[in-house]
Amino acid sequence: MSTTFFGASFDAVDAARVAQFWAAVLDRTVADGADEHDAVVEVGDPSRGPRLAFHQVSEAKSVKNRFHPDLITSDYDGERKRLLALGATRLNEVERGGARWTTFADVEGNEFDLIAG
Numbered sequence: 394m395s396t397t398f399f400g401a402s403f404d405a406v407d408a409a410r411v412a413q414f415w416a417a418v419l420d421r422t423v424a425d426g427a428d429e430h431d432a433v434v435e436v437g438d439p440s441r442g443p444r445l446a447f448h449q450v451s452e453a454k455s456v457k458n459r460f461h462p463d464l465i466t467s468d469y470d471g472e473r474k475r476l477l478a479l480g481a482t483r484l485n486e487v488e489r490g491g492a493r494w495t496t497f498a499d500v501e502g503n504e505f506d507l508i509a510g
Contacts, residue, residue, distance in 0.1 A: 400436075400444030401462075404454070405501055408432040408447035414500045415445055417479050418464070454502045461504045469493065469509035476507065 405411045412423045412432035419442070424433040434445040466472040473495055477483065484504065485496040493509040 398443055400446055401460075402446040402448060403503060404450040405432075405447040406449065406453060407501070408449050411499060411501050411503075412445070412447045414480055415447075418476065418481075419445075458504045461506065463494075463506045463508055465508040465510035467510060469507070472507060 403411065407429045409423070409427045409429055409432045412427055412434050415421075416423045416434045419434065421434050421436065421441075424435050427433070430449045432447045434447075436442060436444045464472075473483070476497055480500045481497040482502075483495060484498055487494050487496070494506045496504055496506050498504055
């Protein structure tokens with residue numbers, strides 16, 4: 394028996410809105426049937442990462458995420474600009490030990506990092 398990381402699920406106020414943001418970030422599509430209650434960002438090729446699901450909850454985000462995605466790009470400056478244009482908010486910039494990354498929040502405030510790679 395083996396276990397595979399199939400996907401990640403995120404709480405949302407508007408599942409379709411957050412799914413649209415992440416689909417644009419990752420150059421994926423939102424599965425048919427998405428609405429404010431439930432939405433899935435399709436993966437297609439499993440080598441492109443896990444499936445992302447978004448589910449509406451009644452409460453808004455109130456504290457820092459306990460889990461957040463890390464993205465890596467060879468076009469760090471261009472990708473930072475693109476994420477901001479998609480609606481991300483820059484929270485922090487870090488350069489440490491030769492590594493460089495920016496922490497962003499998505500359209501509902503969920504944190505994620507963009508790493509220069």
